[in-house]
Amino acid sequence: MSILEALLVGLDEARRHLGQTLLSLLGLVLGTGSIVTVLALFGGQTKQTEAFIIEQGGFGAIIVYDREESLQPTPMELASRRLTYRDAAYLKDHATMLKGVAPGYFDRHGYRVGDMDFEGDVIGTTSDYAMINAIFPMAGRYISDLDVRRQARVMVLGWAYADSLFKGRPELALDKIVNLGGKNYTVVGVMEREEFYWAPWSGNALAHRNRRAYIPITTAFSQYTGENDRLDFLTLKAITPTGGPAAEAQVHQMMLSMHGVEDFDIQPLGQRNADDAQFFLMFNIIFLIVGLISLFAGGVVIANILLASVAERVREFGTRMALGASGFQVFAQVIAQVSVISIFGGLLGLGLGAALTGAVAHFMSQPAAVTGSMAAVALGTSLAVGAVAGFYPAFRAARLSPVEALRYG
């Protein structure tokens, strides 16, 4: 049985049932179009999530926290000194899988320059912090190893603080004195403005990074904690972007032997922040539901057309069987017939999907794009819907008794 003939029959039958054909096409086009759009948006969002992770220091960045204390801590747990500067120093010297270790002190203090003052975040850390988080000074420098060793009273301002403390001229902050929690610091650097937008109407997802200042961690301990070297966090970076899991394993093992108990949690830095991509879940679900409903409706209409078409052509199938067509060949003919609508619907749906994706990408500033594999999925979906819808009519045609079919009509 020739494909060409089946396609011709398909076209002809489509023409004879024009209204229903258009309806089923509408279903297929909307369906595949929506599915393509979901895929493209999802692809775009994945790309964006990756961009967001890279913006924040890339893959391979790791964060270690104190685990919350148990309700009834064991003696081992009570004996542990928890996450301390010593852990950081030890990892820095011994963890071969790491290229950076940045211990962190975090608190809020009052900032003051002249008549300008406010309360804000302070991070005490070491030089590796800038490398691990991929942040760069726009003027001056970051905290140095020497600053840490000398417990220097120096400060690196985040862009927003420099901007507000120095009245819109952040670059003027360099070498000025800033009072932090009653102690004076010399500003040795101002960081670049950090920004990331999931969508034009959503705010800067990295704004918090601009609203803080960095000081040497040793300075933080001597000035504010009374030499207590407990850490608020510990960020690390694996030697390669893909080396995260191996580094995590090594760190886990080292920390466990130091603490004697697992009172800490280790996580890839990106994973935590990637949850922000949930932002788009709603869009994906809406498109997906529209797509599935349309495909279903299209499939039902196709099945109807085919049933009618098979019923009208009973004698034709009887003749074909008399000429030697097997049940399977008759089945295949009906499926080939439905493929005409499916292929056509799939291609139009692909067009619609590309247009929708383009529109969404434009208006939501998403890096979404239709790729070859998405096109294949769309066509495949459309063909699959056609095949499922065509299965029963085709089965009916194949199961006709040749004699009855020939006597018919």
Next chain:
Amino acid sequence: MALLEARDITKIYRLGRVDVPALRGVDLDVQQGEYVAILGPSGSGKSTLMHILGCLDSATDGSYRLGGTDVGTLRGRALARVRNRKVGFVFQTFNLMPRLTVEENVALPLQYRGGYTRRERRGRAGVVLERLGMSHRVGHRPEELSGGERQRVAIARALVGEPAILLVDDPTGNLDSKAGAEVLETFREVHAAGNTIVLVTHDPNVADEADRIVHMIDGRVAA
């Protein structure tokens, strides 16, 4: 040994709880190269017999051998194969595919057989159409032909696969007398070329064309 050997063929249609016997023990032998007419009134079981002889249907009881093979026991796909290779059908209503050209219609049995390229199929269809004087119509659609021409296309389609036997059900029933005569002339030529033909009719004049007439009445062959 006869080309076709039917022994004590019974066919009973079951309508709900009522049994309708269409054939009540038919014996029939047809020799290679013979031209046999089956003559009988409406409802006597001619078509039913022809469908069984053509492997479109199976008998309720009895045995049937075609070309030495017991085909009475075959089912489904195997039966489709026998129809395709051994049997050529010609129907009263022509039963051509309206969307296909004359040539494509004639090539259809080869398509179901498989193993032929498009060229080969066209070539063979062309040869048979030439033989039946229909070469000038290869590219036409059935609706553009006269009734007699359509029936000759159907005969070409039945012959293209070089079947062992041609089964013809009332070929002139839908034709005027002139076209009917032309079609019968075609069968005479086809028979002269060596083909075996079994032709079903209720018209004694048509039956007279054959070498031998088998009379059927009420599901039996009349003595």
